[in-house]
Amino acid sequence: MYHFLINPNSSSGKGIRYWQIIEKELEVQNISYTADFTQYEGHATELAEEICRKYKGIKNIVVLGGDGTLNEVINGIDNYDEVFLGYIPSGSSNDLARSLKISKKPLKALSNVLKPNKFTYLDYGEITYHKKEAKSRKFICSSGTGYDASVCVEVQSSELKKKLNRFGAGKFVYLALAIKQLFKVDFLNSTILIDGIKKDHFKNVLLISGMIHPFEGGGLMMAPGADPRDGKLNVCLVHGMPQAIVMLLLPTIIFGKHIKLKTVKYFKCSSIEIISDREAAIHTDGETPAFSSHISIRCIPKKIRMIL
Ligand SMILES: Nc1ncnc2c1ncn2[C@@H]1O[C@H](COP(=O)(O)OP(=O)(O)OP(=O)(O)O)[C@@H](O)[C@H]1O
Incomplete structure (x- = not known):
């Protein structure tokens, strides 16, 4: 039995198509399956x-959506030993598909x-962010x-993603807004x-990223050589860069x-714990659950059984 979880609105409607x-x-092919559609933020976790809860024992969960939907799904799985995870990418950025070379067709x-060549055990990451109380969230690619x-x-609040998605160029929204944010x-x-x-201790930190896979933001290679099966986080910390030079960072x-x-x-x-002098946005696979000045990121080795 295959359980499909579909974000119909991923990449502005590509999901439903x-x-x-x-x-x-x-x-x-006469395949037996269930299909559930996400309707709002967080729904894929609930589904x-x-x-x-409903289907005990080994099962196939297949996600049709973007990295954000996949992120929500891995946050809803309680026993990874019982799940084979399949993925049909239909998102704007598709950073996981890019890393694992999963076809976008x-x-x-x-x-x-349906006819897997193999499956592989992938690491995932977990970020704990401290506000009044500590909260944790799993991630698949980056945080x-x-x-x-x-x-x-x-990106979350921008209309530009929808506009670019109309031309099949949604992944460029990160690049476009990254240039805008430079100012x-x-x-x-x-x-x-x-x-x-x-x-x-680091002064004038621009960003600190904990990466499981090489890419974030629609193909930016933040962690070249990152291996999602090595049980390690690849940390990229950019600091002490004059504002004028930051411009030159993106192309690199x-x-x-x-x-x-x-x-x-x-x-x-x-694992890495980060305490900063003020609250700043945090992200998990492109979603932005909170602002915090105290976060911890760790790698959980070889848990996700992914169909490839
Ligand atoms: N029916 C829906 N309508 C609007 N938003 C939804 C719906 N279902 C889920 N969402 C939210 O949309 C977010 C992003 O979706 P998803 O990652 O699938 O597509 P994307 O943003 O186009 O792709 P990517 O994350 O690869 O850039 C999800 O994390 C979820 O919070």
């Missing part, structure tokens, strides 16, 4: 929880889910604080604790060359 194609194919992605999270906040960069002073042992991130810059600290670890 893809589902119509998939549904026909499932009928042709995944419901499937896990719906029928090809479906055929892979962090600072400039890139501020870009995500603007109002607000730096942080942050103390970091790596793996609970190594303490360091597109090609993953930023890690060679003196102002970029790039390393692997299992």
Whole structure:
């Protein structure tokens, strides 16, 4: 049995168009399935929880949507040992599909889910952010604080994503708003604790990202060489960069060359705690659950059994 979770509005309606194609194919192949449509933010988490409650034992959960929907689904799965996770990308940025080389053609992605070549155990990340109380959220690709999270906040409230999606160019919204945000960069002073042992302090921090996969923001290669099966976070910390030079950072991130810059600290670890001198936006897979000055990010190794 396959349980499809579909965000019909992903990439401004691509989700529903893809589902119509998939549904026909499932009928042709006489596949038994359930299909649930997300209707609002957080709904995919509730639907995944419901499937896990209702269908005990091994099951296939197939997500049709973007990275945000996938993020919500992994936050709703309680027992990863019982789930094979399939993915049919229909989002604007599709950073997970880019990393795992999952086809963006719906029928090809479906055929892979129905006749998997293999499955792989993927790491996922968890961010804990402290406000009045501590809250945690899992992520599949990337999470962090600072400039890139501020870009995500603007993407969430922007009409530009919808407009660009109409031309199939939704992934460029991150790039466009990243350029706009460059003009109002607000730096942080942050103390970091790596793996609970190594303490360091950085002034004028632009961003700190904890990455499981190489990409965020629709193909920006924040963590070149990141391996989602190595049980490690790849941390990218940009600091002490004059505002005028920040402009030049973006083109280097597109090609993953930023890690060679003196102002970029790039390393692997299992966990990182970050305490900053003020609250800043945080992001998980492009969604922005909160503002916080105290966050911890860790890698949970090889938990997600992903159909490839
Ligand atoms: N029916 C719906 N209408 C509007 N928003 C929805 C609906 N269902 C889910 N959402 C919200 O939309 C968010 C983004 O969706 P999703 O990630 O699938 O597409 P996307 O934003 O186009 O792609 P990407 O995340 O790859 O950029 C989800 O995290 C969820 O909060």
